[in-house]
Amino acid sequence: MEEYDESGPEVVKRFMYVNRRAPYGTIYALECLEVVLVAAAFDQDISVVFMDDGVYQLKKNQDTTGIGMKNFSKTFGALEDYGVEKIYVEKESLDARGLSAGDLVIPVEVLAAVDLSEIMARQDVVISS
Amino acid sequence: MSPMLHLINKSPFERTALDSCLRLAKPGSSILLIEDGVYAALGKAAHAGKIAGRMEDFSFYVLGPDVAARGLSDAALIEGIAVVDYAGFVDLVAEHHVTQSWL
Amino acid sequence: MAYEYNGATIEADEEGYITDISLWSPALATLIAESENIEMDDDHWEVVNFLRNYYEEYQIAPAVRVLTKAIKKTLGPDKGSSLYLYQLFPHGPAKQACKIAGLPNPTGCI
Numbered sequence: 471m472e473e474y475d476e477s478g479p480e481v482v483k484r485f486m487y488v489n490r491r492a493p494y495g496t497i498y499a500l501e502c503l504e505v506v507l508v509a510a511a512f513d514q515d516i517s518v519v520f521m522d523d524g525v526y527q528l529k530k531n532q533d534t535t536g537i538g539m540k541n542f543s544k545t546f547g548a549l550e551d552y553g554v555e556k557i558y559v560e561k562e563s564l565d566a567r568g569l570s571a572g573d574l575v576i577p578v579e580v581l582a583a584v585d586l587s588e589i590m591a592r593q594d595v596v597i598s599s
Numbered sequence: 600m601s602p603m604l605h606l607i608n609k610s611p612f613e614r615t616a617l618d619s620c621l622r623l624a625k626p627g628s629s630i631l632l633i634e635d636g637v638y639a640a641l642g643k644a645a646h647a648g649k650i651a652g653r654m655e656d657f658s659f660y661v662l663g664p665d666v667a668a669r670g671l672s673d674a675a676l677i678e679g680i681a682v683v684d685y686a687g688f689v690d691l692v693a694e695h696h697v698t699q700s701w702l
Numbered sequence: 703m704a705y706e707y708n709g710a711t712i713e714a715d716e717e718g719y720i721t722d723i724s725l726w727s728p729a730l731a732t733l734i735a736e737s738e739n740i741e742m743d744d745d746h747w748e749v750v751n752f753l754r755n756y757y758e759e760y761q762i763a764p765a766v767r768v769l770t771k772a773i774k775k776t777l778g779p780d781k782g783s784s785l786y787l788y789q790l791f792p793h794g795p796a797k798q799a800c801k802i803a804g805l806p807n808p809t810g811c812i
Contacts, residue, residue, distance in 0.1 A: 508809070536667050567641070
């Protein structure tokens with residue numbers, strides 16, 4: 471029987487997952503999301519970053535019926551249930567693509583590169599895809 | 600020499616496929632954007648001028664199902680780009696003697 | 703493996719999760735439940751329907767701790783507890799209930 475302990479492990483590390491790929495052209499985006507959802511079970515300090523083409527993963531109104539793939543943009547809404555609440559989007563990447571926070575499927579913290587850089591520098595582990 | 604059909608399936612932010620294609624394709628050719636290549640067709644994105652500035656040289660097309668999958672609306676596309684479905688994709692391939700994929 | 707149902711064969715993976723979600727029906731759910739030695743009552747259906755709605759909204763079968771938390775939020779603390787859910791689904795609420803709901807193996811179960 472799987473029970474979970476609210477107190478968590480003694481050593482908590484900071485893990486940052488950096489998404490830099492568009493959603494459907496390659497498998498990286500979906501794989502990274504699965505890794506984050508599994509990692510969420512370990513009660514670590516998790517943050518997820520979307521930058522470069524990765525910001526396209528969060529674009530609203532995705533409809534994949536025509537390409538026969540799963541619309542996993544809906545799954546980002548479950549991140550909160552999984553306890554993943556630090557979600558950062560780089561402002562420069564949004565600007566370059568003509569997007570703003572209102573175009574995205576979930577509420578995120580939009581950060582300028584200079585501020586995101588500070589948070590990135592504080593991590594114990596950074597995994598980029 | 601009949602015009603070629605050029606296929607671009609990579610994002611213009613990540614790869615140079617579109618730049619190289621625009622540099623090397625003969626005016627009069629057709630360029631079809633598919634998969635992550637459709638991001639090049641967005642009117643508001645930083646590189647929109649690359650395509651908008653070449654509308655007289657080439658016929659631009661974009662694959663509709665790939666546009667919809669990525670949450671982009673036809674209205675957000677650069678004016679003058681034609682949206683085709685899979686049948687239209689096949690027609691374009693049939694109409695051109697040579698198809699070049701810029702992988 | 704596979705389920706024989708209404709003269710049709712519904713394909714499933716080696717653990718019994720059906721491979722084509724669109725073939726699910728309440729009658730098939732009852733059949734899968736029987737193969738898990740579970741007799742479906744209103745409480746079982748409540749959890750199974752909750753899972754199907756969760757999948758519809760998020761395209762994901764939630765891990766057990768996530769399911770427990772989400773049920774707690776919508777159906778209250780009595781039902782959003784491991785004890786209650788394990789009473790209904792003794793081999794694991796996420797694993798057995800997801801299978802009966804026609805969903806894939808839960809994501810993020812360890």
